[in-house]
Amino acid sequence: MAEEQYDLVILGGGTAGYVAGIRASQLGKKVAIVENQLLGGTCLHKGCIPTKTLLKSAEVLHTVKTASLYGIDTEQFSINYNQIMDRKNEIIQQMYTGIEHLMKHNHIDIYNGTGRILGSSIFSPRPGTISVEYEDGTSELLPNDYVLIATGSKPAELPFLKFNHQTIISSTDLLKMEQLPESIVIVGGGVIGMEFASLLNDFGTDVTVIEAGERILPSENKNIANNLKKHFTDRGIKIYENVQLSEGSFTFKDEVVEINEADLKITADKILLAIGRTPNTSDIGLNNTKIVTDAKGFIEVNENQQTAEQHIYAAGDCIGKLQLAHAGSKEGTTAVEAMFEDNTMPVDYNTIPRCIYTYPEIASIGMTLEEAKDADFTKARSFKVPFKAVGKAVIEDATQQDGFCELVVDQDTDTVLGLSMIGPHVTELINEVALLQFMNGSTLELGLTTHAHPSISEVLMEAGLKAAKRSVHA
Template structure:
């Protein structure tokens, strides 16, 4: 028997289940189709489990360095099985929370693979072997992405891994090669280094985190090297040279020469590819460009009743972006007129140690867009709370329109900056000026004082600089 819905969401990741919740709040009858577990990549193979491992790595590294705080631990041991168990406990607790939210919102969940079979029809091949047919006034595609790899770097889960396989390692290798110095690559490099693994990062671009402000990538690279991570930029990996024999070896072109790199394991971290195969798009008007579904500002495809959000449409492949896109899409389905997402207002975070975070335009981007800019930069070395934490490296940098004094971008490297960047994001939403931020009383002692000082530094008025 066919079930009828106002919206059927194919994909129960962060973007998908949040969309269903918003639909329920708007009085729409919603269903979610998910072939794996509710929560998707972010909850089970990305954001949450990786951050759980990062936290364990941070605690381990801090404990080993406890003498700097007057805490003497004669012997510090790592039980990686307990690290993994803690990760699983956290994801399972959050998974149960998402299941509760589905029941609370009276949202039907179908465990299986959803395929568009008609203009307003979805067939679900259930994991238990059955099949359901759903009629939907609107269909929302939130099928997410999977890790990319490189030709010749076949993932075997033992010697060659993506982040998916690395999350489930039963034991740590002594050494690892990380191919890719983007966000995911640098988070894994930082984490594994803190766990005591010898890490080498090979990045094709001229700098790590090439999408971030150049000062941020330069500082994070310096601090990663200070920790012992070996970073080689401008390196073209020759994937066809991969050899596996009780470890891995591979060659890369660097400064006109070929050099061999060896390690126990290899982690491929070169971005994520959209999942659009086998969901029935070939029989629709939905357009795809380089694998990504094309949508308008309300995430509507060329098939008027079919919408798409999240990693599958490209752009900023971030969980919080997918959630916001989903809410916009559902509100549009409900006949409302939601404001389009402004990518310049989206905060981006790197959960390495130290962390990095940004929102808005980088200095070079602002200049390319024709702004005459001023910058204010303030080091954490002059912030009391940073010294108390024992992490004095890093800075906050603000990019400001010289004519209007409005904040164009904020860029940070240092302790807990992923928790601080939202202040700058709110400042941009409110079109605040540097003086507005500088005039805001930041409590002392806090790390956030660096934001206030950086804002004052735009006009040469920083107090502790």
């Protein structure tokens, strides 16, 4: 048993876990993190960072291909995919080293093993003591006052289509591939599927997307989803919506996959399953607690991230809210402050930005107009500003002249209910809107804030002015 009881033991060293650990350390608490792989979790090693690194290389390649639009003639260029992967690995290692330094700086103890929650026993009158099991068969107990579950998630499979990590692959498999496939079918038109479709297309892979629902990006603004579909189709990406696949849809032979479903007939080297993620909650000892999970295994929490066991909290992908690294960080911080401080601020998911790093980029926050109407905002109205009305946007990207910013406003109160954008660098612009929402700013305040000219962010100023019936260029 550990020599000293911990104030907090965190299961999982991903973004939600290690950020929560740092916050607890800042509050003077003794913290341990149990991680069975590498600190940084999915975001650093299998998700955000490697994917966005590849997407940056794809963006540069796209610029090279379209350089003539800027008056630059490029007759010859080539893709060095080995160097692209080396750069990705170097960035991951650099950031991993940084996290290790943060753990030491904040005096957080790291246990590299598999953590499970034990039930009540003669050592503890309540469940929550963490057993850490190591590869050599030994184990260790970590008594504590509080537990934060931040065990993350993994790529989901279909009941009739399981990963074999060769022809049927996950996003994790794809990020480790040393050679790009000549052709690929992406099953799932959500964020993960769209990002991989974008980068693979730029790298020269023949890409087909199959979506079971009525449209790609079902949780985003419909106009933006249609805009992205047009861009992708123009680039040669084939998108099929409303296609229900079954076990009989697939034939595997000679290291290729054939898909036959109604009038759809496709042959490809690989199938990427991008249908979402499933929580890592099945073998962490939840059966020893009162913790409640939903039908998919996601842990149910209250507004302070607290589970049905009052001293056990949960954050990140394992609770199934916005499965975004920055959302997990916010949830983890909220949980720690709920444990150790009197005044806490519950997570407001309407103020958390959502970004899609395709080409073109997409960013949004809050509600779409349809969602606002469904939420009984009867006076909700949207105001759209095209990027072509903003000089710097036209200068910056000659291939995205149909991008736009759409602001959703409750006209009764001049409250910003949501905003969506598709266009150049919108994943950076959205943070200004996040601050506006956090400060409860109005459309007029957004419009009257002086923005540098020329800058792409002027599109936000124009949107605020348009909602206030004072637009200049839109």
